[in-house]
Every structure is written in structure tokens, then in C-alpha cells.
Amino acid sequence: MAAMIELIQGGNVTSAKGFSAGGTYGGLKTAVDEDSLDLAILRSDVSAAVAATFSTNKVVSPSVTLSKQRVQKGTARAVVANSGCANCCVGQQGLRDAEEMAALAAGHAGVAPEEVLVCSTGVIGVELPMALVRQNIGNIQLSEEGGPQFARAIMTTDSRPKEMAISFDLAGQRVTMGGSAKGVGMIHPDMATMLCFIATDASVEQKFLQRALSESVRASFNMIDVDGDQSTNDTVLVLANGEAGGPPIQAGSGSADAFQEALTYICTALAKELVRDGEGAQRLIEVVVDGALTPEDASRAAREVAGSLLVKAMVHGRDPNWGRVMMALGKSGIEFDESRVDLFINDIHIVHEGIAINYLKDAVISAMSVPEVRFRISVHEGDARATAWGCDLTEEYVTFNSAYST
């Protein structure tokens, strides 16, 4: 962490100035306890610059379609999010429901309907129960303390809410950036969606905000893997309302790098939380590839290794089965020469110039018996470097995901 970034104890998506949020239980998902929430709103006091990245799946939820359109305007005031129903593969009704849910949220939050974005997560192929949404959305109490409610309302199989906030210096102002995310764990009865909401009181020009978000997502959410599948509803969005004051940061501003660094920091921290909480996951896998010829090669190789089922299974078994890492590296198709590869597992040098070092296996097994297992692969072709994250593959993942949807 750069010195200027400070973690805010108990921080969340409403930590930044001028944001409020709240959640309620609307009956969209099965309540697991009396604190269950499934419908939530995040609101900015003033119009905020908005940027977002969405799922690249050819099948997307109409909630995504609508938000994608509205982000084009460059500003937004609020987001309404629901869990329990993905509002996906439901035909024309899906877009009508997304529009109505946005309008209902707008009415309740006191903003214009077209200033509201929509995110949905849950079962595919089931229509949003609009009667329940109409009946219950008014129960949401928006407040500056509502961040934790928002974080809980977007959860599906997540075992815990994921939220945080940081503060940092930006163009002479101390600004705050909070975030809330839900996970890629897979769910009875259907896949969950990766959602992330970031709210900052920094003043940021919209074009730069979009470019910065894309860059941060590339290095964080696009570098994680739980099971190689990709949801129809994935969304990462950032609202920057400028309430901290100061001139808008734009590309080339003296503070542009500081903003980029902070945004990547929060995206990476939340992305790692998602992986750590992956369905059935017991260990976080970090894969660093360095010495690659190009940044694309480094990313491709790191993701291939972090996404390999065999690598995931060997981490679960604490098995220093390095041939599987070489296999995954080879499968990535990047430029490298086997006879120049070095491999380290949690800093223990395992392979030198493509051949196993006579390491003490028990030491490596013990080094792999920790919550985070790190592979460093040096290919000695150039200067590019990338990091990817995955989680181990456990019997519990299979059990969870083969449960009847009935």
C-alpha cells in the first residue's frame, strides 16, 4: 500500500461524503435469518460522475442492458440492486421490470428515474417478482450509516459481506473512497454474479473515471478466477460525486496517478475478498508471472495458472506438484523457453531453468499449509509482470454446485 492510502476502520460504501444507502427484505430470496436483506439503494446527494464495466457474456441481464445505456450519460444519482433474481433469460419482460424497478427506486430516493442504475443477481430464468418490489422498496431507509445494509442486501452465497473504505490525498484534498462487492461463489440454485459498487467523494472528470476504472478492473477483477465461468450480470461501477471539493481530476492531472492507484487498490482488495470467499474455497492462490515479453503474455499466463483445475486441486492438497504449473504455463501459449523458467512456491525455489531443484518436499507442503499460497514464475523473456488470483478447488465446491435447484 502506498503510504498516502489509509484504510478506514469499519469503512464501507457510504464512507465518502454525500452518499447514503439502505436495504430491506423484499422476499426476493429465501430468508436465512431475520437479518436477510435482498433489495437496496445507494444514493449520492448530488449528481455524480459514473463509470462502469460489465459482463462480456453474449447473454446479459436486461438490468445490465439498462445500466449500460444510462452510464453513457456520464452521470448518475443512485443504484438500485437486488439479490435472489438475476432478471435474465426472461424475454422482453426483463427490460420493463428493470425500468420499473429503477423508477420505483427513483421515487423513493427523490431523484429522476433516468439517474438510477440497476443491478440484479440470483437465479436465471425467473422474472423479478415486481409485486414484492413495489410493496417493499418503500421500506428502505436511506442513511449515511446504511453502507453495511447495502453490502448485506447484495449477497447471495457469500458467507460474509465485503466492504471497505480508504482515504487518500488528491490534489491537496483528503478524499474518501468506499466499496462494497459480492462474490463469484456459485449458488444453489444458480450461479451468483460478481457485483462491485465504489463510491467516492473525489471530484473526477467522467472520461478519466471510465478509463481509470477499466484499468483498475483489468488488474483486479479481470485477474481472478473461481471456476472459469462468467456470469451474465457482472458489474463494477464507480460513482464520484466531488463532495470532497477540489477541481475535477482528469487524464494528465498531477493527481491522476494517485486516483488510479487508490482505485486499483480498492478494486484489488475487494477482488481478493471475492476469491477468498469463493464457494468451498479454503486457500487463496496468488500467481505472479514476471519476466514476460509483454504485459498481455504476463496476464495470460498468470490467469491460466490461477484458473487451472489441477493447480487449484494441488493447492487444496498442499501438493508441490510443480509439473502442473508448467503444464498450465505451456497451455497459455505465451512466449517462453522451458529451459529458462524459474518457479517459486511461497518463496521456496522449486524449479530452476526448467528443472526441479532438489527441494525438501515436507518444507514445501508446510509452506503450502497457509491461507495464501503464492506462485512466482519467472520466464526471463522481458520485463512484463502480472498477478492473478484464484482459490483452491475443494470437494465442497462440487457439493454446493451439484445441489438440486428444486
Place this chain on the structure above:
Amino acid sequence: MAAMIELIQGGNVTSAKGFSAGGTYGGLKTAVDEDSLDLAILRSDVSAAVAATFSTNKVVSPSVTLSKQRVQKGTARAVVANSGCANCCVGQQGLRDAEEMAALAAGHAGVAPEEVLVCSTGVIGVELPMALVRQNIGNIQLSEEGGPQFARAIMTTDSRPKEMAISFDLAGQRVTMGGSAKGVGMIHPDMATMLCFIATDASVEQKFLQRALSESVRASFNMIDVDGDQSTNDTVLVLANGEAGGPPIQAGSGSADAFQEALTYICTALAKELVRDGEGAQRLIEVVVDGALTPEDASRAAREVAGSLLVKAMVHGRDPNWGRVMMALGKSGIEFDESRVDLFINDIHIVHEGIAINYLKDAVISAMSVPEVRFRISVHEGDARATAWGCDLTEEYVTFNSAYST
């Protein structure tokens, strides 16, 4: 099966005229019982046209490197294969060992060293125990009844040998084609390799043989998935020794299509056997995509669905969770319109024009409680069609593959 293709009861890789084989236990893998074998030779009485396809992984075994070179000559007399050791990631020694193993096999089989191909499967990163190979290769007894020994000697975690033979008419001759394969199941302590050996007494010109094999492999071995990983040692090779007589079949021959059909038939049957015996697998998944715009689109979509962990897990749980199929279809990136997609599970119509039909869930669960679960996805964009195969994902897969290599 086309009428002209006849399955030979108890057929195997030495069913065709002029082939002999044998296997022995050389101590390369841990013997599980007194019948364990790990070193084998397949020999043709006369020089045979040879064609092969190999792993496209950037990291390959020197056994593959050597065989790839020798296949260039277009003819071969024998193959020596071992299980227990992949002869991979062992530096320069690997090529020397592969060459020596070929020479030892050549001496024993009475053929020239450069006429021998080499295939290895087993642990990565360990050198071939050449002292054991030297000591034991002479114990192999080559005979026309040796096919089953060969099939057993190439097994790693395969639960059963995979072999078959067919006969068919070709240019007025009755010819025989036998094959033997080992599986992509994953192994303590390392991934297994997909190997397949086909031996036919058909007379086939080498260039056509290579083209026909590539086409058959594209439609069979390249359309199966156990876990998305790709071995460093994969090899499919065919020997055609012409002992059945008749003029060599070449591209454009009247019998070229018949040969292609027979080769694809045997490759597909063996490929499906591999998937059926996938580590921990309980069910075979067949995915047919039709109405695609191009053959590439059809293949890509079929493989994406057959390879999706969530689809594999839902088949394991007999869960008609069709949203996951739509997700995988969307992830494939092929040209289609969600609102025109039809989906059938074992012939039950589940989705029509992108929306769920009100099917009886219990009936579908019951239809999924069979050894083979078939998805048919019609995208209504064109005429192209492809089939892919996968196996379900079970808790046992994870247990097997997370076992310590110690």
C-alpha cells in the same frame, strides 16, 4: 454407425493383419497388482504409413519431440510406450532417454531405431529410469495376441483398458482397424496423458492419412473435456501397413470417404471411452449445437458448454439448471440471438426462443439420472452442427487430484 462398419468382438490394436504387440512390468510405476504393466511395444511386420497429432502445449515431453521428428519421414515400424513417467521437464536428458528407449525397442523388435516412435505418460519432472528400461524391455513378448497387454501397459489412472477394432470395406477389400487409448483422468501424483494408437491393415497414402487423422481428431479427441487442462504428452497416432492389400487410398480415391468415416468412428468411440472413464466421472455429457452460423461457432459453443464446471456440476446433481447452459453459450462468444435459442435435455424441450418452457422438473431430473446426459442447443443462425463430450464433475475428482504426491 454406417452399415459397412462392423465392430469386432474383443477387437484391439493388434486385430489388423501384420501387427503384433506386448507389454511388461518394468518398475516404472507402482504396481497395483501382479498384472501391472508399464512398458510396451506395438510393431508392424512391414513398414507402415504413419500420421500423428500431438499436444499443442508449449511444454512438451522430449518423447513427443522425437516422435514428431520421426513422423515427418512418413513411415514407421514400431512404437514403444511407457506409463509411470512423462519424461517431461527433465532438461536435455529427456531427448537422450527417448532416443535410447527407441533404440532398445528397435533392437528387441528387430527394426531400425529411426523407425520407432516413443510415447510416455506419467509424472512430470522425473527422469526415465533407464536402468530399469534397459533391464526389462527384453521381457516384452511380441505377438498378434498382444493387443490387450499393450492397452494395459499404457494405463495410468484409467480404471479399465480402452481398446476396440472394426472392419469395413475399402476399395473392394475387407480391412481392419484397431485402436487402444488411455485417458485424461488425473492421477496421483500428476496429470495423465491422452494417448491413442490406431493400427490398420488398410493401404493408405501417407499425406491422406495425416489429413484424415487431423480431421478425425478434430471431431473426436479435440471435442472432449475432462477438466480443461492439456497434457504435455498428448499423442494420437495411426499406422497403416497395407497388409490387407489393394491400392493405397489417397485424397480423391473412391474409398477416401469410407476410410475417413471409419477413422472418425474409431476415434470418436475411443474419445468417448476416455471421457466416460474421466477421474471421478459418473456421467457422460454430450452437447450438440446445431443451427450455428459456422462449423467453428458450433464447435466452440459445444466445447464451451461441455467444459463448463457449472454445467458439469449440475449434471452430477441431476439439476436442470438451464441458465448455466445459456451462460456457457454466451461465454463462448459465438454468433447467436438469445431470443431464438432452443434447448433440449435428453430430448425434453426445456427452453423455447430463450425462455423456459413450463416443464415438469421431476421428469427432467429423472431424464438426467442416466449414464449419458445429452444437451441439444439450437441457435437457428445457420446450418452448422458440432458435438462435444464431457463428464460430470464430482467430489471424487477433487479428492483424487488433491492427494499428496508424497
